[in-house]
Amino acid sequence: MFNAKLPEPSLDRVDGRLKVTGTATYSAEYPLENLAHAVLVTSTIAKGRITGLDFKLAESVPGVLAVISHLNSPGVPGYPPVKQPAERAPIGTALRVFYDDFVYFSGQPVAVVVAQTLEQARHAASLAQVNYQTEKHQTDFEANVSKAAVALSVQRNKTSPFQDYDRGNPDAIKTADVKLESTYVFPTQHHQPLEPHAIIAVWETDDKLTIYDKNQGVKSAQGNLASAFKLPRENVQVNSPFIGGAFGSGIRVWPHTIAAVLAAKKVKRPVKLVLGRELMQMSVGSRPFTVQKIAIGASSDGKLTAITHEGIGQTSTYEEHLERTILATRAMYACPNVSTRYRLLNLDVNTPTWMRGPGDATGMFALESALDEMAHELKIDPLEFRIRNHADTDPERNLPWSAKTLKECYRTGAERFGWDKRTSEPRSMQANGLLVGYGMASSLYGFHRHPSKAKAVMRTDGSVVMQSATMDIGPGTGTAMTQIAAKMLGVSPNKIRFDLGDSSLPDAPGQNGSATITSVGSAVHVACEALKKKLLTLAAAMPNSPLANSRFEDITAKTGRIFPTANPSASISYADILKYHQLPQVEVTEESKPGPERDQYSMYSFGCHFVEVQVNPLTDEVRVSRVVTCADVGKIINYKTARSQSIGGIVGGIGMALMEESVMDHRFGRYINTDFAGYHIPVHADIPQIEVYYVDQPDVYVNPIGSKGLGEIAIVGVAAAVANAVFHATGKRVRQLPITVDKLV
């Protein structure tokens, strides 16, 4: 059943007031005493060696405290000694900061200037002289594509999902009734969170480090820094309670973080380092440039008979970044013969990283475009074509789905959108002198759940504190968790505080892979359940307790009180339980983790997007005029914040489809559109009102709360839906994103 209304009371964001008053504290905003400012000096060449550093002028700037490079770095103890003679890092080595004289990409940190004030540091950094011996770099994907190969890490791992895959007869494509083959090009894209990456690093003592840092996982940042600086884990404290967006750019610890920690060590003061917008495009990863070839075969009655999907992704020369590009094709449709191949191309660029819907957003652009092309060729409605090829079980793993209501998503989406008004011929619909196009695409995203802990504390005043080292990069983690706790404990949400973004809290995964609700939400659920059980035991021990013989299943909690479900008037308040036992607080810490269900069911979220575009026939300007999106992500915890996340995914998908592309000048191996004037993201005027629908039924096999993640599925498939709508409007099939005017003329 679809629910357009609010199925549960939708709590406003618990941190809303802090965010609208400007009092939410982001990483660069801690007013520490004696704070010094750092500005990076970065390489201006894409490949070569540093032959000379002249910092005399920079160092002479009043206020400058230090200029640090590989020549005078305090050193990262976790790095091996520099080999003599020095040699390039082997594949699989994260960039070592201020380590030796090698340059691996343009924009690589080669020095950092530390000064009393930001103005001094910035000016001094502009005076730092770096000389290079330039080597010929390779950054042009298309010119080097013949060098693409199976990743070394895949060669070494025979069970890697990125091994060559063949289901059925790999030659079936040759004998298909109808066969299409196309190449789809996905440009490099950047996350571009509005908050630049920032860190304040503080060495409290020689072996105790505190950082205030923009990242997506305080525990992984803690572990990474502990191992780099050879410190006990507990000696590294990571504070990241507010993150101004990240979309994947904060999953790793990047070189600038290490640079700030080294700088703080050198000057023995807290050091703040904030990346400028230009460096946001050079130093915190990207969605990789990817070329995909899809051959698709179908019978004349509209059944898929064969798909081959080859993907080649860009990576750096020192690390292999693999993503799910070709994997969705194996699971999405009922097709007996499927082959996939995945290759990497090493270029002199910064290592790409995960960006919202990594791999799936890329792969589903190609697959869902190809489906649309085939539907057109067969003269079958694109939605009908997808329904005919619906996979009732997982064709890759031969397992039942834990839950799948994609056909309901199709039906509701089509109905709300008015898909039946679509006339099939391209250029056949017009309104107000504009060409109108209707396009749609399916969406899927794998289910991820990781072991996660949460602590639940009941205090004497009946208020609750929940703690977990999880994150909130924007979706509203604290709000959803508060709602889960409120429901389980029967306590008003305004009496619950949820702490996150602090590495000293109980273990939780970072915020990525749409795994927060599924993992941490489950931990909060079981922790609150354990707390309630503990409180029931205490209540039962009170004299004349109405709960003396109550089983847990037979009690209800409401408005801060528990009572036998059959006798609501015989209630005891949590506060009274603690008072009677003279306890300052009652606490539990519980862990929740996945079990064998993963081997019994195939777990995905599914959904679909319907898009209307209007194209000016004279200028070929494309505008998205309407979007309807439907998803089945299990039980919705908070409809308001979920809806915002879905809208955010659509907005990101519209950017991906129509404007986002990081352009590199291959003469210099350097991105040239490194600001918002060059790298366009959607603005207010680009985005229409967006309708969002959820199935909102718990998936009972995935976890105790029945919820699946939403962050990624919201964006997967959107670009294809837009491209398909553009084809319907104009008759032009654009297979290279973004769909800019020059490709339509």
Add this chain to the structure above:
Amino acid sequence: MDEFPDGVSRPGDDHQEDRRFFLKQSLAIAGLTFAPVSFLQAAELDTPIDPADKVKIALTINGTQRRLSIDPRSTLLDLLREQLGLTGTKKGCDFGQCGACTVHIDGQRTLSCLSFAVMQQGRKITTVEGLSNGTQLHPLQEAFIKHDGFQCGYCTPGQLMSAVSCIREGHASSEAEIQEYMSGNLCRCGAYPNIVKAILDVKTGGDPV
């Protein structure tokens, strides 16, 4: 930055028309840049300028008059964030392209990253910290919460300051008009439809902004 007791004269509130004011400010900066001997020597010696040559200004921030001694290179944004601890105003791009740093200068929405602090002599600055009335939120702040007009919250102060101006300027009569006049404020989380609803809600509700 230091607060200094010996104030400088304020030009008063009777602001001249814009061009005249701009000329005055430009001359003031030219004077600041070339007059001190150390600066001239610096130019001749091709060595860095001594930033110890600070400039004294007086301005009003969120209703409080401040007398400050500042680095002439400081932008208003960096003055607010790095020196005055007013971190509600955000730095998103530092190029005037994202709107996160939007503040009101004498009632006009302005990008504080493109405004030098020394140009604010005598001006009245309002930041997001000055938007609410004590603990009582501004109607737009309430509406942003109600309509979930943000996710990560980083662009929010700039969106709010622009939204106030959008209504005050008379550019909030329809969704399309709001979209047009709010397009200088980027939101990567994609809260646009909710922000537009929040602004329209406040505009049609008639609460004074």
